[in-house]
Amino acid sequence: MRVLIKQDGNDIAHWTSDYLIKKINDFRPTTEKPFVLGLPTGSSPIATYNELVRRNKSGDISFRHVITFNMDEYIGIPENHPESYHFFMYENLFRHIDIPIENINILNSNTDDLEKECIEYEKKIMKYGGIELFLGGIGMDGHIAFNEPGSSLTSRTRIKTLCYDTIQANSRFFENDASQVPTEVLTVGVGTIMDAREVLIVVSGYHKARALREVLEGSVNHMWPASILQMHPKCVLICDEPATMELQVKTVKYFKDIERISANGTHL
Numbered sequence: 001m002r003v004l005i006k007q008d009g010n011d012i013a014h015w016t017s018d019y020l021i022k023k024i025n026d027f028r029p030t031t032e033k034p035f036v037l038g039l040p041t042g043s044s045p046i047a048t049y050n051e052l053v054r055r056n057k058s059g060d061i062s063f064r065h066v067i068t069f070n071m072d073e074y075i076g077i078p079e080n081h082p083e084s085y086h087f088f089m090y091e092n093l094f095r096h097i098d099i100p101i102e103n104i105n106i107l108n109s110n111t112d113d114l115e116k117e118c119i120e121y122e123k124k125i126m127k128y129g130g131i132e133l134f135l136g137g138i139g140m141d142g143h144i145a146f147n148e149p150g151s152s153l154t155s156r157t158r159i160k161t162l163c164y165d166t167i168q169a170n171s172r173f174f175e176n177d178a179s180q181v182p183t184e185v186l187t188v189g190v191g192t193i194m195d196a197r198e199v200l201i202v203v204s205g206y207h208k209a210r211a212l213r214e215v216l217e218g219s220v221n222h223m224w225p226a227s228i229l230q231m232h233p234k235c236v237l238i239c240d241e242p243a244t245m246e247l248q249v250k251t252v253k254y255f256k257d258i259e260r261i262s263a264n265g266t267h268l
Helices: 009-027 046-057 085-092 114-127 164-173 190-194 206-217 225-231 249-263
Strands: 002-006 035-039 066-070 072-074 133-137 158-161 184-187 199-203 235-240
Touching: 002 009, 002 249, 009 035, 009 046, 009 133, 009 199, 009 235, 046 085, 066 114, 072 085, 114 158, 114 184, 190 225, 199 206, 199 225, 206 225, 206 235, 225 235
Parallel strands: 002 235, 035 066, 035 133, 133 199, 199 235
Antiparallel strands: 072 184, 158 184
């Protein structure tokens, strides 16, 4: 796992957008060979999405040959609800860039057959040859997508019931009324994320410090689902200084030294 420690969220957004743009441009996607990108919602990616929009408008990157798959969606609210993830993605990214609407894939949580939707989502990912890069974040309890503590580390796209802590945390988006928060979601599984050829994880803020400690320094544990990323062959984790506050000093020094030596042209 490659770990980068930046000063703040702005530094994270600039580095992450630069990295994604280089990956897509180097891939040279075409209609026949699109770049398949997994995307998250939530607060973690917003600054990166803003930067991608700016860079798209400046001509640094085109999304015409990018296929996207989003991580999750609430069950029980319409797509045009201001807190649906369909709405979030269009407001924060899709309607501002040159991606064709047919290239956008978000789980349909309003279908009559939710289990079939999950199966077909997995099949569609495979139809495109799998996900090239999955961008994501982790929750305070170590969840990734909506794979909360206790989730199977080999899980696939499925229906998931949210735990009380997640419902309470997400109530801030629903007028601080937990009764308005949907209790079920559709989400890609841990195994779905791990199948991506590369995973890029953004972790920002002191409130994520314990989760980062468990993911980096703890054992692989289904009670901290994102800890499975230790087993991914190509995972990049980018965080800010506040998120490192519970890491051991030697851990922080190690990863900072790696990046410093790498920047000087030495391969480790």
